[in-house]
Structures are given as structure tokens and as C-alpha cells.
Amino acid sequence: MTTLATASAAPAVDRSQLVLTGEHISVRFGGVAALTDVSVRIGTGRRVEAIIGPNGAGKTTLFNVLTGVVPPTEGKVFVHGRDVTGRRQDFIFRQGVSRTFQGLRLWEHLTVEQNVTLASNSVAGRKGRAAGERVLGLWNSKAGLERAHWALDQVGLTGTVRDRKPPQLSLWDSRMVEIARAISSEPDVLLLDEPAAGLNPVEKKRLRELLIRLSHEIDFHLVVVEHDMNFVMSIAEHIWVLNFGRLLASGPPSEIQADPRVHEAYLGSPKDAKK
Amino acid sequence: MFSSAFEAFATIQCIMIIAALGHYLPLSMRQLDVGIAAYMSIGAYVSAIMTREFGFTFPAALAGGAVVAGAGALFIDALATRVKLTGFSYAIFSLSFAESLRIILENNDYVGGVLGFSGIAHHTTFGVAAGVLAVVIVLFWLLDRSRLGQLRTAIADDEFIVPQFGVPLVTTKLIIFALGGALGGLAGGLYAHYVLYIRPADFGFVMLIALQLPVVFGGLDRFYGAIVGTALLAWIPEVTRDLGGFRLMFAAAATLLMLIWRPTGLLTHDTIAAISAAFRRLLTSLRGGSREQERPEVQ
Amino acid sequence: MGLLIQSLINGISLGSSYALVAVGFTLIFGVLRVVYLAHAAVIAACAYVGFFVLRYTDSVAATLLAGMITGAILGIIIEAVAIRTVRGQNHLIAMVTSISVAVLIEETLRLTVEGGQPISYARTFTSELIRFHIGSASPYFTIGQVLVVAMVIVLVLALTFIVQRTWLGRSIRAVADSETVSSLLGVRVNTTSSMTVMLASTLAGAAGVLLALTITVIDPRFADLMQFKSIAIILFVGMGSIPGAVVGGYMLGFVEAFAVSYFDPSYRDLFAYLMMIGILMVRPQGLLGRHVAQRV
Numbered sequence: 001m002t003t004l005a006t007a008s009a010a011p012a013v014d015r016s017q018l019v020l021t022g023e024h025i026s027v028r029f030g031g032v033a034a035l036t037d038v039s040v041r042i043g044t045g046r047r048v049e050a051i052i053g054p055n056g057a058g059k060t061t062l063f064n065v066l067t068g069v070v071p072p073t074e075g076k077v078f079v080h081g082r083d084v085t086g087r088r089q090d091f092i093f094r095q096g097v098s099r100t101f102q103g104l105r106l107w108e109h110l111t112v113e114q115n116v117t118l119a120s121n122s123v124a125g126r127k128g129r130a131a132g133e134r135v136l137g138l139w140n141s142k143a144g145l146e147r148a149h150w151a152l153d154q155v156g157l158t159g160t161v162r163d164r165k166p167p168q169l170s171l172w173d174s175r176m177v178e179i180a181r182a183i184s185s186e187p188d189v190l191l192l193d194e195p196a197a198g199l200n201p202v203e204k205k206r207l208r209e210l211l212i213r214l215s216h217e218i219d220f221h222l223v224v225v226e227h228d229m230n231f232v233m234s235i236a237e238h239i240w241v242l243n244f245g246r247l248l249a250s251g252p253p254s255e256i257q258a259d260p261r262v263h264e265a266y267l268g269s270p271k272d273a274k275k
Numbered sequence: 276m277f278s279s280a281f282e283a284f285a286t287i288q289c290i291m292i293i294a295a296l297g298h299y300l301p302l303s304m305r306q307l308d309v310g311i312a313a314y315m316s317i318g319a320y321v322s323a324i325m326t327r328e329f330g331f332t333f334p335a336a337l338a339g340g341a342v343v344a345g346a347g348a349l350f351i352d353a354l355a356t357r358v359k360l361t362g363f364s365y366a367i368f369s370l371s372f373a374e375s376l377r378i379i380l381e382n383n384d385y386v387g388g389v390l391g392f393s394g395i396a397h398h399t400t401f402g403v404a405a406g407v408l409a410v411v412i413v414l415f416w417l418l419d420r421s422r423l424g425q426l427r428t429a430i431a432d433d434e435f436i437v438p439q440f441g442v443p444l445v446t447t448k449l450i451i452f453a454l455g456g457a458l459g460g461l462a463g464g465l466y467a468h469y470v471l472y473i474r475p476a477d478f479g480f481v482m483l484i485a486l487q488l489p490v491v492f493g494g495l496d497r498f499y500g501a502i503v504g505t506a507l508l509a510w511i512p513e514v515t516r517d518l519g520g521f522r523l524m525f526a527a528a529a530t531l532l533m534l535i536w537r538p539t540g541l542l543t544h545d546t547i548a549a550i551s552a553a554f555r556r557l558l559t560s561l562r563g564g565s566r567e568q569e570r571p572e573v574q
Numbered sequence: 575m576g577l578l579i580q581s582l583i584n585g586i587s588l589g590s591s592y593a594l595v596a597v598g599f600t601l602i603f604g605v606l607r608v609v610y611l612a613h614a615a616v617i618a619a620c621a622y623v624g625f626f627v628l629r630y631t632d633s634v635a636a637t638l639l640a641g642m643i644t645g646a647i648l649g650i651i652i653e654a655v656a657i658r659t660v661r662g663q664n665h666l667i668a669m670v671t672s673i674s675v676a677v678l679i680e681e682t683l684r685l686t687v688e689g690g691q692p693i694s695y696a697r698t699f700t701s702e703l704i705r706f707h708i709g710s711a712s713p714y715f716t717i718g719q720v721l722v723v724a725m726v727i728v729l730v731l732a733l734t735f736i737v738q739r740t741w742l743g744r745s746i747r748a749v750a751d752s753e754t755v756s757s758l759l760g761v762r763v764n765t766t767s768s769m770t771v772m773l774a775s776t777l778a779g780a781a782g783v784l785l786a787l788t789i790t791v792i793d794p795r796f797a798d799l800m801q802f803k804s805i806a807i808i809l810f811v812g813m814g815s816i817p818g819a820v821v822g823g824y825m826l827g828f829v830e831a832f833a834v835s836y837f838d839p840s841y842r843d844l845f846a847y848l849m850m851i852g853i854l855m856v857r858p859q860g861l862l863g864r865h866v867a868q869r870v
């Protein structure tokens with residue numbers, strides 16, 4: 001069973017190996033502690049990781065801290081070893097961190113293609129940027145459009161669907177647009193907030209295969225927040241478990257599945273999960 | 276070509292539509308910068324001073340007025356964005372600045388104080404006003420197709436997630452606000468050189484209402500709404516002759532009824548889409564029809 | 575010395591005017607939390623009605639009553655037409671609908687009475703001056719001003735009681751907090767909203783008549799500036815406090831009166847605007863509706 005050593009006892013972490021880390025993150029809103037002393041480390045040889053926990057455990061808040069939406073009350077965030085605590089979201093995006101949001105959040109009055117180009121033209125720092133492209137991104141560039149088309153190809157959205165608007169799309173297509181939008185900047189880390197929500201089992205299987213394939217082809221680390229235990233166990237190499245804003249456990253799926261504390265937190269679901 | 280009364284009306288309407296488009300920009304992002312009358316005021320006074328006192332050419336004066344007005348908008352909106360004002364607070368904030376400007380102008384003898392600034396040269400003809408409006412409309416059409424326009428739509432749809440995709444949200448909003456202010460200033464400059472005599476009170480609540488109600492009436496989704504709204508609400512009372520003095524009342528009644536019935540305003544995204552789809556069908560049927568006549572079917 | 579006393583009197587007088595307007599306005603804007611800009615128009619309309627009543631009856635009491643009844647009726651109509659119909663929409667729509675109503679009322683007044691030119695209330699006992707002498711100075715005030723102060727005190731006590739202690743007050747505060755929850759708990763939102771606006775508009779009617787008696791010359795827009803300043807006052811003292819609105823009104827009145835006496839009178843209105851800007855920069859949290867936390 002893996003437990004995280006406390007800060008004082010742990011050896012100095014070589015953050016350059018890690019793509020994205022949150023160190024001792026605490027977030028308090030008024031009297032409510034959304035997160036307390038949570039440390040996560042994404043990277044180092046693991047490609048797909050998951051964050052799980054009951055509702056209200058703080059998973060989305062953790063995402064928000066890692067992507068700059070919410071500054072942590074305490075703690076630090078590092079991307080590629082660089083301290084990005086409290087920096088703006090667009091800055092963190094340019095460091096190679098991309099994400100989707102809980103529920104469907106697409107821009108309703110932009111087409112599928114425009115939803116993606118909005119992100120693909122805001123060029124990411126290293127991989128995404130073509131030679132001579134400017135960072136402020138107030139105009140559409142040819143390279144941005146190509147990246148958008150490539151991303152849409154990756155998720156299978158080709159043809160006339162690109163000119164449709166989100167209200168006209170099926171749930172699967174909407175999710176694909178979200179993923180395309182998120183990968184169009186060729187990120188180093190992709191954070192997906194409940195990507196499988198609302199999908200049927202066949203679609204979930206397709207999603208799983210797609211995500212694994214993409215993470216290898218585009219070379220990014222994938223972090224998934226999910227409620228569906230089957231999905232999580234089938235895709236993740238490493239799992240972080242949150243409960244009541246604290247890190248309960250972390251380790252490979254087999255360990256987490258056997259952990260009685262995790263069972264207790266969930267009241268029975270991991271035990272019943274099939275491999 | 277037109278009767279002089281109609282020409283006067285049309286010239287003023289062109290100017291008002293330009294200002295309305297300037298007011299439309301922040302409103303379309305649901306940011307209640309209601310300082311448009313003040314931006315017009317800035318543009319009017321700056322351009323008038325430039326031509327009357329310093330002998331600048333009319334185009335230069337117009338540009339000067341627009342730039343200073345845009346800077347004014349930038350200043351106010353930067354402050355407001357910094358403290359994250361939303362909704363009605365934003366409106367009060369910008370209105371306070373607008374009214375403060377009016378008081379300062381009224382107490383400043385250099386610009387004529389309460390009695391106003393006169394002796395402005397007549398540079399704005401119907402041709403000039405219509406020409407500038409045409410250029411502005413083309414620019415808006417281009418904006419719709421540009422990234423900045425798409426950013427504006429995204430901000431209006433869901434502002435919260437925009438920065439997550441690498442967009443410097445505040446900078447983008449400020450650029451759009453500044454453009455809105457500049458348009459107001461441009462309209463003000465045209466106005467000053469048409470009416471030839473301006474007072475601070477000309478740019479008070481009445482001007483604001485005359486601009487804001489039609490813009491909201493017309494719809495905030497697309498810029499066509501601001502044009503159609505302003506034109507309709509001015510033109511209908513004008514055409515039904517006896518309604519002349521009732522213009523403001525007509526605008527208020529129309530806007531009230533519209534908002535009760537259809538809060539999105541007259542023209543929405545869907546309305547425009549339906550109109551352009553119908554237009555395209557019309558074009559293809561015209562083209563397709565004539566082509567069939569030219570080339571008989573080959574069996 | 576005379577200037578000081580006169581400034582104090584002017585401050586009380588001015589402050590009473592602001593308090594009179596703010597006390598009704600805050601019921602809708604501060605307690606019910608609706609973006610509403612038609613209060614000034616109601617004040618003006620009731621003052622105009624009072625003008626005619628006074629001309630034909632010569633009775634201040636009848637005028638006051640007429641004004642209040644007019645206000646009540648207008649309030650019910652406005653609520654049904656312009657507030658209930660757009661409840662729940664964003665601030666811009668609420669703002670524009672109430673502005674439209676205000677324009678309709680003020681334009682009606684303008685077009686039907688003297689072409690919008692100012693009208694004069696007939697002289698009544700309220701214009702009687704009370705002059706006293708201190709040293710070489712002889713400051714004065716009118717009975718009307720005393721009446722206004724008395725009215726303000728009565729109103730603030732009555733309203734505070736209503737808002738804090740009665741069913742209606744609780745309903746108003748509940749609806750302001752959350753319409754959905756309130757209606758689920760049995761609060762009749764429509765009735766509450768209607769009664770609130772009616773009550774506030776009745777007060778507006780009283781304010782209109784009293785102000786007209788005090789300043790004697792009115793035009794359709796005479797209360798517009800006071801309404802705007804009321805917003806500044808309510809922001810400053812915090813929304814929802816009725817005594818606060820009154821205290822704030824007097825504070826602003828004093829600041830302006832002294833500024834006029836000792837500095838430049840033409841900049842009098844600037845204070846309210848600067849105050850507004852200052853408050854919003856320091857305490858900008860959402861004015862109306864609770865701050866909707868973004869669920870991400």
C-alpha cells in the first residue's frame with residue numbers, strides 16, 4: 001500500500017521528471033476546506049492516471065488548482081518543474097496543460113471547427129507552436145487551422161459535422177469535440193473531468209481505446225476524473241483516491257481495489273467492480 | 276436627391292447607428308458598459324477642438340476623437356475588470372464616470388461650459404456619414420469572421436472557460452471595449468461637425484437611452500440587431516408623421532413589449548441563420564434555374 | 575456662523591429629500607434586490623397628480639393622499655407589466671425594462687402637461703418660512719421641510735418594523751434570497767413582489783408630493799438625479815438596511831450642503847458619483863442576486 005510520506009520526511013523530489021505536480025495543496029473557501037494537504041505527482045513513466053473519490057471529495061477542485069482556475073490557499077503547483085502557483089489559466093495552458101470540464105461546456109454559437117480553432121490558435125508553449133507563430137493569438141493562423149483539423153481527425157469528426165453547432169450534436173460527438181479542442185494544442189498533460197459521463201457501455205469502450213491510443217500517439221500524460229469504476233480500473237495505471245478533500249490512498253489499481261479504506265469511502269462499489 | 280428633411284434625418288441616423296454599434300460591442304459580451312454617451316461626448320469635443328482651435332483636417336480630427344474616446348473606454352473598463360464588476364454594478368460604474376465627465380465639461384470654460392461649444396465647421400454631410408457607416412459595417416462583417424469576433428462570441432456564450440484554452444481574457448475584452456469606445460468617439464466627431472454646436476447635456480441620459488433601447492430591442496446576438504433596431508425605432512415614428520414627438524415613447528414602448536415577449540431581442544443567432552439560409556436557397560434556385568435553361572439535359 | 579447654521583439646515587433638508595426617495599427605493603432595490611429604475615418616474619407622476627389635486631382642493635392632506643394612492647396603483651401596474659414579466663432574466667433586461675417604463679411615464683407627463691415645462695405648486699402653509707436670528711445671521715427653514723423630516727422618521731420606523739417583524743417583511747427577504755426555495759416553502763412570490771413594489775411606490779407618491787411642496791417647481795425628470803444618488807447611498811451603507819438608507823441619505827445631504835456653502839456649488843453632484851466609483855472599486859461584490867458561484 002502506497003502512502004505519501006509527509007513533507008519533512010520525504011527526500012527532495014526531482015520535479016523535472018514529473019510533468020505536473022501539486023504539493024501540499026489546501027484550498028479553503030470561507031469556512032469550507034475543499035482540499036487539505038493533497039499532493040499528486042503526474043508523470044514519470046506512467047501514462048494514464050485517474051483521480052477518484054465520492055462526490056464532493058474535491059476532485060474537480062484539484063483540477064481547478066492544477067489548471068490555474070483557483071489559486072491554492074496553501075501549497076504549490078509545478079509544471080515541468082516550474083512553479084506555476086497562482087499563475088493565470090492561459091499561462092498554464094501555454095505550459096502544456098489542457099483540460100475538459102465537467103458537463104458539456106462548448107461554445108454554443110461557434111461551429112465544431114471554431115470551437116477547436118479557438119484553442120488551437122492559442123498556441124501552446126513548445127510542441128504546439130509552429131515557427132514564427134505569435135503567442136497572443138488574436139488572429140487565426142494557418143498552422144492553427146491545420147492543428148484543429150488534425151485534432152478533429154484524431155477523434156473521428158470529419159466532414160459536415162465540423163460546420164454544425166453543439167446543440168445539434170449527439171452526446172458522443174460533443175464529447176469528441178471537447179477532446180479535440182483539448183488536444184489541439186498538443187499538450188503534455190491532458191486532464192479530463194468525467195469524460196465518460198452519460199455514455200453507454202459500448203461508447204465507453206470506444207472512449208477508452210481512443211484515449212489510450214491518443215496518449216501514446218500524441219505523447220501526453222492523461223489524468224482522468226471518473227465515477228465509473230470499471231472504466232477507471234480498465235484504463236488507469238495509477239490511481240489517486242480523494243475523500244473529504246484529503247488524499248486517502250494512491251497506487252496501482254490492484255492495490256486500490258484491495259484497500260479497505262477505499263471500500264469504506266465508496267460503500268461497496270470497487271469491491272463489485274469487474275476487472 | 277432626397278428632400279433636405281429626409282437627408283437630415285438620414286444623416287443623424289447614420290451617426291446614431293455607428294454609435295449604437297459601439298454600444299453593441301460590450302453589451303454583446305453581457306458587459307454593461309453604458310458609457311457610450313460619454314464616449315460620444317469625448318469624440319465630439321476632442322474633434323471639435325481639433326478642427327476649430329488647432330486647424331486639423333476633418334479626418335484627423337475624427338481619428339483623434341475616436342482614439343481619445345477609445346482610451347477613455349479602456350481606462351474605465353480596465354478599472355472595472357480589475358475589480359471584477361458584473362451586471363448592474365458595471366452599469367452604475369460606467370454611468371458614474373459618464374456623468375462625472377458631463378459635470379466637469381459643464382464647469383470648464385475652455386470647452387464653453389454649460390453653454391457649450393459652437394462655431395464648429397460643417398464637415399459631415401450625408402455622404403460622409405453614410406460612407407463611414409458603410410465602412411464600419413464592412414469592418415463588423417470582417418470581425419465576425421475573424422478570431423477576435425469568434426473570441427467575442429465565445430466570451431458571450433461561456434466566458435468562464437475561455438482562458439483555459441490559452442486566451443488572455445482580460446486583454447481580449449479590453450480590446451473589444453476600446454473598439455466600442457472608439458466607435459462612440461467616431462460617431463461623436465461626426466455629430467459635432469453636423470450639428471455645429473454641442474453642449475455637455477446633449478450627451479446625457481436621453482442620448483444613452485436613445486442608443487441603448489434600440490440595441491437591446493434589435494438583439495444582442497449579432498451586430499445586425501443593433502442596426503435594424505436603431506433604424507426601425509427611429510424610422511417608424513418618422514414615417515408615421517404624427518408620431519414625430521413621440522419617438523422616445525415609441526422606442527420605450529416597443530422595447531418593453533419586445534423584452535416581455537422575446538427577451539433575446541428581435542434578431543437572434545437563429546433568426547440570422549434562418550434568413551441567410553433562405554437567402555442561399557433563393558440564390559441557388561435562381562442560379563440553378565437559369566443554368567437548366569442554358570444547358571439542356573444530356574440523355 | 576450663520577453660514578454654518580444655514581449649511582446644517584440645508585444639509586438636513588437635502589438629506590431628508592434623499593432619505594425620502596431612498597427609503598422607498600431601497601425596498602425594491604436593496605431588500606427585494608431587483609434592478610429597478612422607475613422609482614423616480616413614479617415620484618414625478620404622483621407629484622404631477624398632486625399638482626392638480628392641490629389646485630382644486632387647496633388641501634395638503636388630500637394632495638398627499640392622492641399622491642400615495644396614485645403611487646400604489648402605479649406600483650401594482652409596473653410590477654405586473656415590467657417586473658414580473660422579466661423575473662429571473664439578467665440585469666440588462668431588468669434594467670432596460672424599468673428604464674422603458676420610466677421613459678413611458680416621464681414622456682407621458684412631458685407631452686400632456688405644459689409641454690414638459692416646469693410647473694409650480696401652489697403656495698400652501700408648507701412654504702411658510704421660519705426664520706430665526708443668531709448673531710448677525712438669520713437662517714431660515716420652511717414648515718414643509720419640517721414636515722418632510724417628520725415624515726422620514728415615521729416612514730423609517732414603520733418600514734423597519736414591517737421588514738423585520740412582519741410576515742410581509744420576511745417574505746420579501748426570502749424572495750430576495752432565493753425565489754425557488756421561497757416558492758417551494760409556500761411563499762407566494764408574485765404576491766410578495768407586487769406588494770413590495772406597491773408599498774415602495776406608495777412611499778414614492780408621498781415623497782413626490784412632499785418634495786414638490788418643498789421645492790415648489792417640478793418637471794418630469796426632477797427626481798432622476800435623486801434616484802441615482804439613492805443607488806450610491808444604498809451601496810455605501812449596504813443593501814437591505816432601511817435605517818441605513820436614511821442615515822446615508824442624510825450623510826450625503828450634509829456633504830453636499832457643506833460643499834455648496836464652502837466650496838464650488840457647481841460640483842455638488844460630483845460627490846455622489848465619486849462616492850459610487852469609490853465604493854464599487856473597494857467593495858465590488860455582486861450588487862444583486864447572490865453571487866452565483868461558478869460550478870466547474
